[in-house]
Amino acid sequence: MAVPGSTGRQTGGLRSLLRRPGSSRPASAVRDEEIVAELYREYHRPLLAFVLRLTGGDRQWAEDVVQETMIRAWRSADRLDDRTSSLMPWLATVSRRIVIDNRRQREVRPPEVGDGPLENLPMADEMDGLLRKVVVTEALDSLSPAHRQALTETVLRDRTVNQAAEYLGIPVGTVKSRVYYALRALRVALEERGVTS
Numbered sequence: 001m002a003v004p005g006s007t008g009r010q011t012g013g014l015r016s017l018l019r020r021p022g023s024s025r026p027a028s029a030v031r032d033e034e035i036v037a038e039l040y041r042e043y044h045r046p047l048l049a050f051v052l053r054l055t056g057g058d059r060q061w062a063e064d065v066v067q068e069t070m071i072r073a074w075r076s077a078d079r080l081d082d083r084t085s086s087l088m089p090w091l092a093t094v095s096r097r098i099v100i101d102n103r104r105q106r107e108v109r110p111p112e113v114g115d116g117p118l119e120n121l122p123m124a125d126e127m128d129g130l131l132r133k134v135v136v137t138e139a140l141d142s143l144s145p146a147h148r149q150a151l152t153e154t155v156l157r158d159r160t161v162n163q164a165a166e167y168l169g170i171p172v173g174t175v176k177s178r179v180y181y182a183l184r185a186l187r188v189a190l191e192e193r194g195v196t197s
């Protein structure tokens with residue numbers, strides 16, 4: 001199989017690193033760095049050109065695929081056939097499998113997004129709610145008992161002014177007046193505590 005970008009030949013450098021005289025096994029004294037360096041020297045550019053087409057021009061992804069391919073080639077150095085004219089067909093097959101695996105992983109996993117959308121998402125902060133309750137409770141406690149009672153019956157217990165007047169046993173006008181002044185006093189008490197509407 002001809003792979004675009006391959007030279008169709010392998011220089012003696014990698015071939016000599018992959019075998020000992022009379023054997024297809026790598027010499028035990030060969031340093032890993034020499035094999036990796038020779039793999040990159042001979043195949044990085046043609047393999048990158050090939051993988052760029054597989055990744056639709058995504059250079060970062062292509063570089064990652066090439067790097068993973070080179071790592072797999074290095075790990076498989078003892079199984080590579082040094083008699084072939086080029087390792088490019090083997091490298092291309094490995095790269096293609098890596099790209100396919102990456103695509104499958106991306107399809108299974110939801111797309112990644114940056115933190116941008118999350119920064120504007122309102123988050124329920126329990127501490128803020130708790131602090132607000134404490135401040136409102138303190139502000140209510142600062143009201144006179146009559147004003148606090150009028151607000152409790154009309155606002156917190158959701159009674160009409162007539163129902164609150166009947167429950168408290170006072171005239172409707174008195175309940176209206178107490179609610180009016182209680183709300184004004186509550187607004188001032190909240191402003192003093194740093195709560196503004």
